[in-house]
Amino acid sequence: MDGAEVASLLGERGQGQLAQFKTYRRRWFLLAVVCLLNCSNAMQWLTFAPVADKTAAYFHISLEMVNWLSIVYLLVSIPFGLVATWVLDSVGLRCSVILSAWLNMTGSIIRIFSVLNFLSLGSQNYWYLFIGQCFCALAQPLVIFSPTKLAALWFPDHQRATANMIASMSNPLGILIANVLSPALVPEGKHIPLMLGVYAIPSVTACALATVGIHEKVPPTPPSVSATNSTSQPFLTGLKMLLRNKPYLILALCFGGGIGMFTCFSALLEQILCEKEYSNTSRFRHQAVTLAVTSSLFGFFGFAIYPIAMELAVECSYPVGEGTSTGLIFVASQIEGVILMILLQALTVHVSEDTSSTCALDQDGALDWTNPVLVLAGLCSAVACFYVIFFHTDYKRLHAETNSGDLVNAEDAAIADVPEA
Numbered sequence: 001m002d003g004a005e006v007a008s009l010l011g012e013r014g015q016g017q018l019a020q021f022k023t024y025r026r027r028w029f030l031l032a033v034v035c036l037l038n039c040s041n042a043m044q045w046l047t048f049a050p051v052a053d054k055t056a057a058y059f060h061i062s063l064e065m066v067n068w069l070s071i072v073y074l075l076v077s078i079p080f081g082l083v084a085t086w087v088l089d090s091v092g093l094r095c096s097v098i099l100s101a102w103l104n105m106t107g108s109i110i111r112i113f114s115v116l117n118f119l120s121l122g123s124q125n126y127w128y129l130f131i132g133q134c135f136c137a138l139a140q141p142l143v144i145f146s147p148t149k150l151a152a153l154w155f156p157d158h159q160r161a162t163a164n165m166i167a168s169m170s171n172p173l174g175i176l177i178a179n180v181l182s183p184a185l186v187p188e189g190k191h192i193p194l195m196l197g198v199y200a201i202p203s204v205t206a207c208a209l210a211t212v213g214i215h216e217k218v219p220p221t222p223p224s225v226s227a228t229n230s231t232s233q234p235f236l237t238g239l240k241m242l243l244r245n246k247p248y249l250i251l252a253l254c255f256g257g258g259i260g261m262f263t264c265f266s267a268l269l270e271q272i273l274c275e276k277e278y279s280n281t282s283r284f285r286h287q288a289v290t291l292a293v294t295s296s297l298f299g300f301f302g303f304a305i306y307p308i309a310m311e312l313a314v315e316c317s318y319p320v321g322e323g324t325s326t327g328l329i330f331v332a333s334q335i336e337g338v339i340l341m342i343l344l345q346a347l348t349v350h351v352s353e354d355t356s357s358t359c360a361l362d363q364d365g366a367l368d369w370t371n372p373v374l375v376l377a378g379l380c381s382a383v384a385c386f387y388v389i390f391f392h393t394d395y396k397r398l399h400a401e402t403n404s405g406d407l408v409n410a411e412d413a414a415i416a417d418v419p420e421a
Contacts, residue, residue, distance in 0.1 A: 023154075097210050261383075
């Protein structure tokens with residue numbers, strides 16, 4: 001090859017190199033839509049948990065039926081989670097987000113039917129709530145698996161963790177909003193229609209933004225080396241690789257267990273606390289500060305590992321698609337969450353002689369959650385120890401990008417020594 005051919009080849013390669021990686025400002029719009037949708041879906045999930053007693057009284061149902069409005073999220077997302085991983089890695093991010101937005105909005109609207117006066121179906125109104133929750137539950141895997149995919153496809157490597165953190169933390173933000181907003185909107189059961197209407201607003205907004213504003217499933221030019229291989233493995237091949245990946249399985253067991261425990265704690269917190277009475281004038285006095293501090297620490301350290309664990313799942317499973325690697329962890333977490341919620345409710349004990357409860361709805365009295373909470377604390381400790389001792393992995397995606405960078409640098413150095421034709 002003479003000098004002219006070398007120069008021509010290097011010129012073409014150089015132009016390709018310049019156009020190889022590029023970022024687009026609309027990535028922040030996509031991030032905002034995913035955040036709003038993720039937050040809204042979490043709000044739909046825990047709408048009734050903070051006001052479980054008032055919900056039960058308003059619809060003339062038991063607390064167990066109110067709990068099923070949260071548990072259905074876990075049950076539906078177990079089988080549909082696998083479908084969601086396939087949609088995300090095979091069909092694309094755009095389809096996943098828009099489908100999730102429409103399911104979430106549909107569910108929020110169906111829930112409003114339960115409080116419309118002209119229906120007047122009595123206790124059957126509960127089933128509008130349940131069906132609406134099922135639609136929102138179908139939306140959850142599609143959007144909750146999206147942050148790592150969005151970060152990998154649209155953001156450069158130095159912004160990937162930040163984008164994943166922002167998108168992932170919007171889900172616990174929605175949980176926080178629901179825990180604060182539901183009691184504020186529903187001082188009495190008659191205000192439940194207002195609560196359902198308020199919660200429908202962000203879901204409708206997210207659906208409109210996603211439908212109108214998202215036009216591409218991938219950017220025209222990838223932002224990083226790994227983005228070019230984001231869906232390099234077929235779905236079934238990726239699943240087989242994950243099931244043979246020991247570090248990934250340990251991460252799925254431990255982090256999935258952590259999500260399941262937090263799910264239980266969030267869904268059952270109001271019932272756990274009402275047996276001790278919120279005003280702190282029952283037999284357990286002056287514990288408001290202790291309760292607030294311990295709950296805050298639980299959330300602070302638990303949420304801190306959330307985006308890190310999602311990135312770690314991608315790193316230890318690369319080149320499996322991001323939707324598959326994160327999705328399987330959430331499927332595992334939902335399975336563990338269902339088991340824990342059923343187990344913890346079974347371990348409760350009726351306290352018929354306690355008159356301080358704020359949510360005793362029948363003659364059996366309140367439920368004592370002491371044993372379930374101790375079991376939950378023991379599981380948290382056991383899972384944390386197991387993870388620290390047994391989890392070890394290489395950062396496969398980072399290594400692949402580093403090797404690609406070294407290769408590019410070596411090629412650039414060789415080019416500098418080639419004389420002009």
